[in-house]
Each structure stands twice: as C-alpha cells, then as structure tokens.
Amino acid sequence: MMMNAIVIDVYQNGLLLSVEPCIITASSSVELEDQSTTALLESTSSSNGYWCPQPSDSWETVTSEFTVPASIYKGLDIQQKTSKYVNFQTGYANVVVDDTIDETTVRFDVSFYNSDDQDFVEIRTEERKSDGLLFLVIDLKHPHPVDNYRICLKVDVTVTLSSASVLNTLALSLPNEVITVHGDDNPVFSNLVLRTANGHITTTEFVTSDSVVLSTANGGIKTSGLRGNNINLSTANGHIDADVDSLSGNLIGSSANGGIDVNIASISGTSNEVNLSTSNGNIDVSLPDAFETSFDLSTVVGRAKIQSNDHPEKIHYKGSHKARHIQGYYEEL
Incomplete structure (x- = not known):
C-alpha cells in the first residue's frame, strides 16, 4: 500500500526582456526585478526616521486603468518596486470576476500625501512575449532630488477578470497591501502568487490553482x-x-510566530506531503477520511495535533502521543 507522509516540525529560532507594444490606457516599459518579501518589507518604513501620516480624503488620488487582451496575454504580474524614496501606506488589492466585460482590466488608484509627488511616480509595462506575460510595475521615474525625502503614497489595485479562466498566471507582489482573491465565480489559474510585506492575504471559497x-x-x-x-x-x-477543499499534491505552511490551522476536505494522489512548521504556536491538522498517511510531528514551543473527525480510530501512534515528538500512521487496520 502506498503511504503519504506528513511531517510537521515546530522549532524555536526560527528578464533581458523584449519590449513589445501592448494595449493599455496608460504607460510604457521597465526593467523587471525580482522582489522578495524581505525587500518589500523594507519599503514600508523610513530609514531616516521620517514617517508618513495616515491616508485621508485630503490625499490626491490619480487613477490609471490598463486593459489585458486575452488574445495576447495569458499571464499578469503586478509589482511595486521598492525604493528608499517611497513609503507605501496600507492599501487594498482585490481580484474579482465579471463575465459581462470583454477584456480583463487592472485599475490603480494611487493616492499622494503631497500632490507634487505624482511627478516622480509612474506605472510602466513590460512583457515576456514568449510566455504571454504582461508586467505592470509601480516605480519611480527618477530619484527625488532631496536625499532624505519620502514620497508618501497609498496604492489600491483592482483586477477584474473577464472570465474565471482567462489567466493562466496571476502574480501580485505588493509591499503594504491587504490582498483578497474573491472566489465567488470560481476563478481558475495554473499559477497563483500573492506576496505582501505587511498585510493579510485572503482567498474566498473555491479558488483553484495548480x-x-x-x-x-x-x-x-x-x-x-x-x-x-x-x-x-x-x-x-x-x-x-x-481550509482546503481539494489537495492533489503537496501542502507546505510555515509561520515564525503564529499558529497554524489546516482542514483538508479531500486529498488525491499517492505521494502527497503535508509539511507545517511554526516557531511559536500550535498546529492543528484535520485530515479527510480517505487519506492514508504516516505522520511525524515534533515541537519545541507549542502543541501539534492531527485529528480525524469521522474516524479517530484510524490514527495510530508509535509510542506516546503526548511527547514533543509524535510519530504514527493513519489507516484502517
């Protein structure tokens, strides 16, 4: 019998791209730069002690909208480039489906504390034609002449998909955004990447991605x-x-400081791995009835627990299941 493995560890210390024409309602081309979550985090604070006020209605908002033709693009990558001159305030990024529109659109609402600062900021485009991938990048046109000056801005992004499966790839890398992908119309992607340095990430029900x-x-x-x-x-x-409705491969989850709760309704495949780790917090995993698996749980700070609501008798432990290192298997004898 094929066995799937769950390993849960809790420990303490924790392109050149060619520029091609594209159909848009604003802007031109830019270098693409990979952005890690660490780099994104650096853009949310001031290195010289200058902090921006909270955004308000008095901030001036500039709106730009881009069209993403389905005949040209199958992927969309939206990024905010980091800079010591920019302090990003908390904004919102939402992904929705509206099958009444002809083409996918991306709307940027960029709000500035100082209206003159909009002369330094632009949204530019890059494309990787071979992959049908369009990049929209929020970036500086040029550095601010005052070295310790900070441009205070807030960016709200709305991606409206023309159909649930119009994009194979959707990637959002935004430094200070609350990101939500709305699953009311069951959007389907091959690759879904959502990154933020300072904000929550939410996907509502029935978002599907390989x-x-x-x-x-x-x-x-x-x-x-x-x-x-x-x-x-x-x-x-x-x-x-x-809350995972269906898992057909591997699930990896990690938190340096926080608990992890995972509920998997169904798992398909014969070599799946669920690997969850936290430095400080509890881990709770609920498995589907049909999943046959071995498991290995170890913790230094916190509690790790695997359960089956319908058939707890299928959980078998090797040795004590109250120790910090728990091993066993899940199957019907």
Missing part, C-alpha cells in the same frame, strides 16, 4: 475552499487558517 504561493511578512493568511496541487503558505508573523 500552484499556489501565498506569502506575507507581517499578517495572517486565510483560505476558504482552496483547490490546488502544490500549495505554499508562509508568514513571518501571523496566523495561518487554511
């Missing part, structure tokens, strides 16, 4: 009815609450 990466440095992650092959959830400081 590969899912949800990552935040400071904030929680919550999924509802997520369907995926390989799922990767990570936060440095926050709680992970993952």
Whole structure:
C-alpha cells in the first residue's frame, strides 16, 4: 500500500526582456526585478526616521486603468518596486470576476500625501512575449532630488477578470497591501502568487490553482475552499487558517510566530506531503477520511495535533502521543 507522509516540525529560532507594444490606457516599459518579501518589507518604513501620516480624503488620488487582451496575454504580474524614496501606506488589492466585460482590466488608484509627488511616480509595462506575460510595475521615474525625502503614497489595485479562466498566471507582489482573491465565480489559474510585506492575504471559497504561493511578512493568511496541487503558505508573523477543499499534491505552511490551522476536505494522489512548521504556536491538522498517511510531528514551543473527525480510530501512534515528538500512521487496520 502506498503511504503519504506528513511531517510537521515546530522549532524555536526560527528578464533581458523584449519590449513589445501592448494595449493599455496608460504607460510604457521597465526593467523587471525580482522582489522578495524581505525587500518589500523594507519599503514600508523610513530609514531616516521620517514617517508618513495616515491616508485621508485630503490625499490626491490619480487613477490609471490598463486593459489585458486575452488574445495576447495569458499571464499578469503586478509589482511595486521598492525604493528608499517611497513609503507605501496600507492599501487594498482585490481580484474579482465579471463575465459581462470583454477584456480583463487592472485599475490603480494611487493616492499622494503631497500632490507634487505624482511627478516622480509612474506605472510602466513590460512583457515576456514568449510566455504571454504582461508586467505592470509601480516605480519611480527618477530619484527625488532631496536625499532624505519620502514620497508618501497609498496604492489600491483592482483586477477584474473577464472570465474565471482567462489567466493562466496571476502574480501580485505588493509591499503594504491587504490582498483578497474573491472566489465567488470560481476563478481558475495554473499559477497563483500573492506576496505582501505587511498585510493579510485572503482567498474566498473555491479558488483553484495548480500552484499556489501565498506569502506575507507581517499578517495572517486565510483560505476558504482552496483547490490546488502544490500549495505554499508562509508568514513571518501571523496566523495561518487554511481550509482546503481539494489537495492533489503537496501542502507546505510555515509561520515564525503564529499558529497554524489546516482542514483538508479531500486529498488525491499517492505521494502527497503535508509539511507545517511554526516557531511559536500550535498546529492543528484535520485530515479527510480517505487519506492514508504516516505522520511525524515534533515541537519545541507549542502543541501539534492531527485529528480525524469521522474516524479517530484510524490514527495510530508509535509510542506516546503526548511527547514533543509524535510519530504514527493513519489507516484502517
């Protein structure tokens, strides 16, 4: 009999791209730069002690809208480049489906504390034609002449998909955003990547993607009815609450400071791995009835627990199941 493995560890210390024409309602081309969550986090604070006020109605808002033709693009990557001159305030990024529109659109609402600062900021485009991938990048046109000056801005992004399966790839890398993908119309992707440095990430029910990466440095992650092959959830400081409707590959979740709750309704495949780790917090995993698996749980700070609501008798322990290192298997003898 094929056995699937669950390993849960809790430990203490924790392109050149060619520029091609594209159909848009604003802007031109830019270098693409990979952004890690750590780099994103650096853009949310001031290195010289200058802090921005909270956004208000008095801030001036500039709106730009881009069209993403389905005949040209099958992937969309939205990024905010980091800069010592920019202090990003908390904004919101929402992904919705509206099948009444002809083409997918992306709307940026950029609000400035100082209206003159808009002369330094632009949204530019890059494309990887071979992959049908369009990049929309929020960046500086040029550095501010005052070295210790900080541009205070807030960016809200709305991606409106023309159909549930219009994009194969959707990637959002935004430094200070609360990101939500709305699953009311069952959007389907091959690759879904959501990254923020300071904000929560939420997917509502029945978002489907072959590969899912949800990552935040400071904030929680919550999924509802997520369907995926390989799922990767990570936060440095926050709680992970993952409700997975269907898992056909591997699930990896990590939190440096926060608990992890995972409920998996169904698992298919014969070599799946569920690997969850936290430095400080409890881990609770609920498995489906049909999943036959071995498991290995170890913890230094916190409690790790595996349960089956319908058939707890299928959980078998090797040795004590109250120790910090728990091993066993899940099957019907």
